Amino acid sequence: MAGAKGNSLRDRQIASLKKILNLNENLEQKEDEDSHANGLAPAGPILTANGEPIWKVLVFDDLGRDVISSVLRVNDLRSMGVTMHMHISGSRHAIPDVPAIYLVEPNAKNLEGITSDLQKGLYSPAYINFLSSIPRPLLEDFASQTAAAGTAEHIAQLFDQYLNFIVAEPDLFSLGMQKEHTYWALNSAKTKDEELDHVVDRIVSGLFSVAVTMGVIPIIRCPKGAAAEMIAGKLDRKLRDHILNSKDNLFSSNARPASSAGTPASRPVLVILDRNVDLNPMLSHSWTYQSLVHDVLNMKLNRITIETPIDEENPAKGVTKKAYDLNSTDFFWEKNSGVPFPQVAEDIDAELMRYKEDTQEITKKTGASSIEDLQNDTSASAQHLKAAITLLPELRERKAVLDMHMNILASILRGIKDRQLDNYFQMEENVMKHTKAQILEVIKDNDKGQDPLDKLRLFVIWFLSTEQEVSRADWTQFEEALVAAGVETTSLPYVRQVRATTKMTQLTTIGPSQSAAAQSGSTDLLGRFSSLSSRLTDRLKETGVGVPTNLASNFDNLIGGIKNFLPANRDLTITKIVESIMDPQAASTSAIAKTENYLYFDPRSANARGSMPPPSAMRAGGAGSAPGALPGVPGGQGPGTGASFGQRRQGFTEAVVFTVGGGSMDEYGNLQEWVQRTGEGGRPKKRVVYGSTELLNAREFIKEELERLGREVP
Known part of the structure; x- marks a missing residue:
């Protein structure tokens, strides 16, 4: 949930990007001026002395492109005076005497590219913005390259911008580390120390940038052992060194004077967790709009591509592809992204009615x-x-947004029907109650959807959650049934090994009262939902919303068969951990028992930290034990300190939760739901920012991470 307007992580990142696009000039915003729909800074390019806009070109690398495209669209760039945007590795023509803004990672390849551009006289002058802080040796190399090429006069500015993270929703970010395969790298015995160091340093750099963008130094909490402790220790050291060694440090600006220098309680807590704390959200079937968009339509950088058949009667005619952007100006997405699917269908009906x-x-x-x-x-x-x-x-504009969401909803409905996602979701809601025989029956049932991967997801969630003993014979039986159902079972040997770790840390429970209420409400909703489908069909025809005619006629039978129930009010493990740290008075004793021994780092306190152990000692499981296991060093105090009783019970109003090894939309939605629930009835509103090394849907997590690890199990 975003804080006050202009204070969410996305707003702050947009403000930083707009400053860069305005050649790092400060943009004064008048109080009566409404901020641009997308963020803080007013739209519009800075002007020359003659009142002419300064037109410029933007050059970025992969990460720079991802950072910008998640929060700004081409028309936003135009409004800031950017006429062209290009990739640094593409071939580009000279545009003499036009300023170029570079937004790139500080690496040798990019620096050579910039020098080469300026040598060829492609642009002048150059405003160079690095996404993270440039290391001293690289800066010296760049200086000598510039001197040798004689391009110094073409460089107008060179800034470290601390923006190497991608913001997807107001308070949701990722570090875009898909290529590093962080979950695999941190849990594999084959990862070399240098690779591990690279992954950890990249995470520390990203978290440092998030802290800079938020304008506040957090207190850091993390469990002992594995990668989270290593990251917390290095981040603490980086923040501590920065405060001590920088005369004008990045946190001394007047962005948030109360918080950055204030008491611990007025500062946010950064909770760093290993993915193995709870693997289920990475695999579960969810029922909220944003999770379904991720799972069914594979959303990337807030963009989805929908394929619709040209002629449903004749599939041979092929499909048409259409791309949609879900951005911050989309009123329907803003309101409904975290809402259960049946309610979204009701709301689109209400919006179409209002439009009409x-x-x-x-x-x-x-x-x-x-x-x-x-x-x-x-x-x-x-x-x-x-x-x-x-x-x-x-x-x-409203009509265009509603058109788009009708198409998205129709596409999701098709996915739900084809894959029977409503059935899987319902089974996973009560997964602990299912017996081995029931799960086996679902795997063997040929009518349970068209995607075999859904069966694997259900089985893994059940296996990681169940209290029942699964013998070797049972395991073989499950494996054979999955193979017969067409499932790729490469990941299972790893899942079997990692179970011991996740069983120790899972905390999910379901509140019985909410669950009963949800069940009793579902029958009433079912009647409303089926009548809603026919109302929607009529409304589509009346308002002429631009959906294909075959969709309008099929909407009725598409919705008709979908089970309509609302999810039980359930807190996931991560939400319980966050609650026990942010609001220990309200948290369950089981959650507090888990977080009691979390390490406590305060980069502003005078206590020095211990020395860092080598990466191999911090790897999840160490070299000798099973992948994913917690390093069992009894009393082996690493860097950081155990929190005192007062520190453990202090409570926070703001938190950043970061998962190392992949994040899930389910967890983000669950945390925001908790924030809303605990802010009701006049209680002070909390705020939780959720982040991860990369945001993955279940298919990507299984294919890219679990299967790689499964192949390595002897």
């Missing part, structure tokens, strides 16, 4: 028969026309 009423209101006043006629009809009274023309852009 608003258009009728205008056409009634002007005497035109439809919105389209208004543009051609000059006979209507001038005053009504003026009012209508003022409202037209907003109505058209």
